[in-house]
Amino acid sequence: MPDTKDQILDAAECLFSEYGIGAVPLRRIVAEAKVNSAAIHYHFGSKEKLVKAVFVRRYGPINRQRIELLEALESAEQPPGIEQLCHAIVAPPFRIGEGTASEHLYRSLAGRLMTEPAYMELIFNDLFAEVDRRFDALLAKALPDLPDTVRTWRKFMATGSMIFVLREQNLIARASNGLCDTSDVEVTIRRLVRFMAAGLSAPMADDEADLVAPARSGGRNA
Amino acid sequence: MPDTKDQILDAAECLFSEYGIGAVPLRRIVAEAKVNSAAIHYHFGSKEKLVKAVFVRRYGPINRQRIELLEALESAEQPPGIEQLCHAIVAPPFRIGEGTASEHLYRSLAGRLMTEPAYMELIFNDLFAEVDRRFDALLAKALPDLPDTVRTWRKFMATGSMIFVLREQNLIARASNGLCDTSDVEVTIRRLVRFMAAGLSAPMADDEADLVAPARSGGRNA
């Protein structure tokens, strides 16, 4: 049986996933967790610290998995394949909680952070900075012809598509009239990896290349 | 000089863009708008109705522009090019408010809606349903080989990347150390169109095709 602290973390995670962080009052968490109304402040000190604890508990393991997968690609002689690389980022957050009753909630949590600026700043450096750095380095190796600017832009765009799919599973299932089956995790991962990899590795448009070249009408060397 | 109603709408739009809808109390809007604290309820009736008015004012024109661009593609004999099609969706929200001092705020507003479920339901049908329907129909014509399921999944992923770029301009500029210049709207549009079009039109992976094929080793008809 989980102790009070875990009960609170579990309840908070489910509720944050489903309704968003800002929309969940502490009262609702203590009710769901069936603990005393003062327990959150006793164990965590404040809502902000509780939020951080929820994310650390979940994203610690996810990002360790990501880093393991990225390390395998780093130590290879060959530059990584772009799909492998995307897979290393995409698969871990989709697979958390798999098999448990509330797995879809955990996945939905995964995308909440970026969309809540107040908590984003609070957490990003501790939890995501290293993954981002390593992913970017490998991406540069996988796509050596892309200028830094273009690669970085596309990294954000790919991230955006991943976050959207993680976060909006309910919306996707509903707005597609059930056509998109968000419950099949492995299929979702493949589709997303395919999409991201294609976008990341698209040949540059001529006018796109222009925009990062040091010189213009004369010619470009970058 | 704008009247009270417009002052409120302007202030609300800026604040919603910057901080998110849920995070902005009405008191802050009236302070920013320099109007009386009862003015919002007098003119709009409730916060919910104010939010709706803000989005209608901004997305009415944007979606009319989108529909105009989509109509041009609908009436063409040829199936539309995938980049043209993406451009019709992407360009209007990026171009709103262009040249005004707070143009980046308007663009940021554009992405707020989807991330605030409470207001999303309220507004989507009125403002976005028709654009979505027409875009999807043209997408099916532009990518006739993609099964409905794959096309729909990819439409969500492409939407996610667009929303992320619209919403997180500050984050993108900051996290890239200025490498990504979010102030150049036309460049941003091209990069985004390129990324989305490449993702949408990627050839299906073999295992991705399997997942939507009507028959498998045994065969399924649903």
Add this chain to the structure above:
DNA sequence: GTCTATATCCTGATAGAC
């Protein structure tokens, strides 16, 4: 460590004078 009770603040919304 747990609980009840409550302090303090802030929210959206309203009443009623002008």
Add this chain to the structure above:
DNA sequence: GTCTATCAGGATATAGAC
């Protein structure tokens, strides 16, 4: 239409008995 004053409810956080 505009303003001041205020309500009722709900938020985070804390005090103090057990």
